[in-house]
Amino acid sequence: MSAEKENTEEKILEAAKEVFIEKGNDGTRMQEIADKAGINKSLLHYYYRSKEKLFGAVFKFAFTHFAPNIINIITDNNDDFFTLIRKFVSLYIDIVMKNPFIPMFILGEVNKKGPSTFVNVIKSAGINPQAFRDRIQKEIDSGNIKPIDPNQLLINTIGMCIFPIIGRPIIQVVLFDDNKLEYIKFLESRKKEVAEFVINSIKK
């Protein structure tokens, strides 16, 4: 997917992303990363001193490329609020559909190690919930939507976007008799369904 003649360090990181994100820290073997990068195992330690450091690089990538894109849709946005919600939901579901393992990876690792290990990454990711809260409050004050706790609205919306992705194996089996196409169709239609669900709930 990237350039053919990338340097070794980059090749390692790309391979590490694939393995770590799919298998998690505990499930990842340095040997597998080396194989996938087409280099020797000890080269991993030459570029990244330890497994932990390599993992850290992968986690940082995963988190910073996911969290901020979401919230930043909101900041500096001139759409009316319902249009904003439709764009947000559609874009977010699209992102997680294209990177289905990343949410599970982030949530799994953060739950295992606790936020303390990642608090630097999390804080430096540029997430600014206040901008979101402010926008909601403005809409409420203007009488455009029903009163609601902005945090609740945010978690509701993100939860509805992410859960069907991380719950895929169960959802596909239980709801769609393990039919992959039915599941994909279901997910695709959520881009509109979730937005309308949210809008219906808060509109006056």
Place this chain on the structure above:
Amino acid sequence: MSAEKENTEEKILEAAKEVFIEKGNDGTRMQEIADKAGINKSLLHYYYRSKEKLFGAVFKFAFTHFAPNIINIITDNNDDFFTLIRKFVSLYIDIVMKNPFIPMFILGEVNKKGPSTFVNVIKSAGINPQAFRDRIQKEIDSGNIKPIDPNQLLINTIGMCIFPIIGRPIIQVVLFDDNKLEYIKFLESRKKEVAEFVINSIKK
């Protein structure tokens, strides 16, 4: 929490639940389970032949004690639909609050191994989404609620209940400045907030 003089097999399973559910299959060491059970490592293999088998017992427990309780609230229920939703959401959030690691455990493992490994457990868990779909359809046909795809409504509702639990480390840091009490309060109020959010969205 259980009887003092439980037999060894039971002690092992209890210890295994704690470790597996908190650390996942890859992160679990047989030694840790033995220590927690207060017995020797080789006794684990005497009662459960392998780590895989022991894991299987834990997963089966976790899944069967979680999934069905949810859906069965719906079956054979005589409440009006909005009361049903309020009960469902409140009970479900209460369950996951009391067992916060189980959703992450189930989702993590199912995503890692794929549903094929657990398809027996999943299918034998007694989940019956059709009963739920039928109930929704009845409400729509009766004109009590707006038309909506029952699957979408189900995933929306469950997603809003589970996501704040598995996303806790991030949510607590980003939204509540790592204030534990604020997070708990937020979760507690969701028992009502989520139900009203759903009801607002589907009521006519």
Place this chain on the structure above:
DNA sequence: GTCTATACGGTGATAGAC
């Protein structure tokens, strides 16, 4: 920078005494 060889501590699993 990249390789081979190896150290060193675990890890699941088994054998065998009691």
Place this chain on the structure above:
DNA sequence: GTCTATCACCGTATAGAC
């Protein structure tokens, strides 16, 4: 049933040649 001792293997990490 429960223990100790031990096995065969695998994991990360390092040393050192080229």
